[in-house]
Amino acid sequence: MGSSSPRRFAYGAAGVLLLLAAWELVGRSGAAGLTFPALSSVVGMYFDQRLAALLYRSARATAGSALEGLLLGGLFGSAAAFLTHLVSPLRPGLDRLAVTVNAVPAIALGPIFIVMVSRDLTPVLLATIPVFFIIYVAVTSGLRSTPTRLNEMMITFGAAKLQRLMYVELPYALPSFLSGVKVSVTSAMIGAIVGEWFGAPTGLGIVILNTMQNFQIPLMWATVLVTAAISLAGYGIVSLAEVITVRRFT
């Protein structure tokens, strides 16, 4: 691979540039209509101090909600997975509960959370639910991925269930857990934004809605780009952690 990888990078970069140039041209020509602005006018939004400050504030709120959802969902999902692993009779019940919770559309839960909890917390909660499900599934299957011979080895050395979890099953579940987190990043962002639509005070979801209704098309696109960038950055960071972990633990 070595020598071809700079070339591949160059091809990739050229492809991206070409796409961006096409965006600019189509936008300027107006061929795609009024709702498709030129790239330069979208990027221009970031240089308007007032708008940039608005976007920064909103991005922080949304990313914060998504991150909290990621942490809460990760924590509860992992805890539930450990519990079913150690106390196997709980397993069928918790499996079904997780599936049921996941089967309920977030849109339907939004109003309930607004009424029951608060407008501020709804984005976090709607981010938590899909993350909980994904992490629960990833960790339960990760914990079961330990090769039989390693479990048999641990048992013959007289290891208790908790010791097996600590010394063998947990490290084996790490890669699966991290690929779960990777998928969760996007789900958490979706949950946070949908949660904001139910009336959170700030956030990218609010800006997207307002700009759409006020026909501030370039600002809307600029907001969507920020949202995509946050998702991609999160995905990238977790992918990196995954690569490092897989290298360390196999």
Place this chain on the structure above:
Amino acid sequence: MAAIAISKVSKSFPLDGKRSVLALSEVELNVAEGEFVALIGPSGCGKSTLLHLVAALDEVSSGSIRIDGEPPAVLREKHQLGIAFQEHALLPWLSVQANLALPYKIAGRPADRDHIAHVIRLVGLDGFEEARPRQLSGGMRQRAAIARSLCLDPRLLLLDEPFGALDAVTRHSMNLELQRIWEQKQITTMLVTHSVDEAIFLADRVVVMSARPGRVAEIIAIPFARPRDRACSRSEQFHQLADRLTSLLEP
């Protein structure tokens, strides 16, 4: 060291709903303290199953297994059972040394550095203490696995095809090493193997099993004095024994 008494042990596995397959039928075998017994037999004869039962990884369907008069799980709970499998079962993210410290952690004791170093020397892995399993060759991994099984000075050593994945040359030198280690420790040992030569070379007695259902077909005492060397495995008597055992394995 431990003595094993296996009496009238049968083991069946459920297939579907009603049917089941009989893996072991009325197996009788006594292993004396400090004895080295090899189990051979055609594949599917239940020799690994028998080893699993002695390790209390599975339960007998009928009959009983006693190790020093107690159920096999007792020895395991006292952390006095050593085991090595065909695949090494080392933890890939730990160094050789850390892998050897694992049995101590499980037993809730502080890792005995000196003893670990001693065991590493015993299996000839000195200089590789910090290596990870994937940096080692197949033979070295098996040595590390055997070293780990010896760490806590077990009273019983169970070896399930430990050299099955190795080439013939490495396998033979591992046999020599295992014999050397065993002579130093005199641990009661049960070895499951496919190789007639390996069984004769290492064991005091060879247990030949027959298939479907698995039962003890014959037990043959090996007359060679220890230490056994290459000359021994080339002797006429060795070949005659090997021929006899091989003919017993044929259906």
